[in-house]
Amino acid sequence: QKEVEQNSxxxxxxxxxIASLNxxxxxxxxxxxxxxxxxxxxxxxxxxxxYSNGDKEDGRFTxxxxxxxxxxxxxxxxxxxxxxxxxxxxxxxxxxxxxxxRQLTFGSGTQLTVLP
Amino acid sequence: GAVVxxxxxxxxxxxxxxVKIECRSLDFQATTMFWYRQFPKQSLMLMATSxxxxxxxxxxxxxKDKFLINHASLTLSTLTVTSAHPxxxxxxxCSTSPGSLQETQYFGPGTRLLVL
Numbered sequence: 001q002k003e004v005e006q007n008s009x010x011x012x013x014x015x016x017x018i019a020s021l022n023x024x025x026x027x028x029x030x031x032x033x034x035x036x037x038x039x040x041x042x043x044x045x046x047x048x049x050x051y052s053n054g055d056k057e058d059g060r061f062t063x064x065x066x067x068x069x070x071x072x073x074x075x076x077x078x079x080x081x082x083x084x085x086x087x088x089x090x091x092x093x094x095x096x097x098x099x100x101x102r103q104l105t106f107g108s109g110t111q112l113t114v115l116p
Numbered sequence: 117g118a119v120v121x122x123x124x125x126x127x128x129x130x131x132x133x134x135v136k137i138e139c140r141s142l143d144f145q146a147t148t149m150f151w152y153r154q155f156p157k158q159s160l161m162l163m164a165t166s167x168x169x170x171x172x173x174x175x176x177x178x179x180k181d182k183f184l185i186n187h188a189s190l191t192l193s194t195l196t197v198t199s200a201h202p203x204x205x206x207x208x209x210c211s212t213s214p215g216s217l218q219e220t221q222y223f224g225p226g227t228r229l230l231v232l
Contacts, residue, residue, distance in 0.1 A: 032219045043209045043226040044160070088159065092219050102219050103150070108159040 006107035023089030122224035139210030145190035146212035
């Protein structure tokens, strides 16, 4: 079983709709959860992070975390064609690097297409 | 978010040559930097964790003698692909994290390597 799982998609939604992206993780000890957006040919950029159960909103984006069910989701309201990208879910790893920062485990990403 | 730069953005080289990629943290001191590789249509693969002033920690299956990492200062880490071969052609991305209490990773723009 993969440590972080995402539906690879592609997920297509019409412009203006809500896009829902889901992610499950296997390590119950995970504490930090991140969503990154990656446009084709570019590096990932951070959209949101969430640490506590519940919802966290930032503009059109809402991250939802349910530690009991081990899933984290990202909702994109009023989807725009510019939101078309691959969305990566990342979870902090059990292993602690020898430095001060802990490693993240990434899912394989969900490809989102917003149709005009 | 944090600003991370990489240089060069794109490099084409002949098989057998070595290529050095620089990763700079521009607005905070990064004790730890991470190096990833991404093949087309695939997710990020962590190659190694680079720690300032100490040896890098490599992931299983990554040859430390082929991918030399130097993290000589708190703002600069370098990855050298030695004796590059066509199968090393990939998108190499570094990331940094501001500190031990925050695991958010910020990615550089990436370096696209093509080995002929």
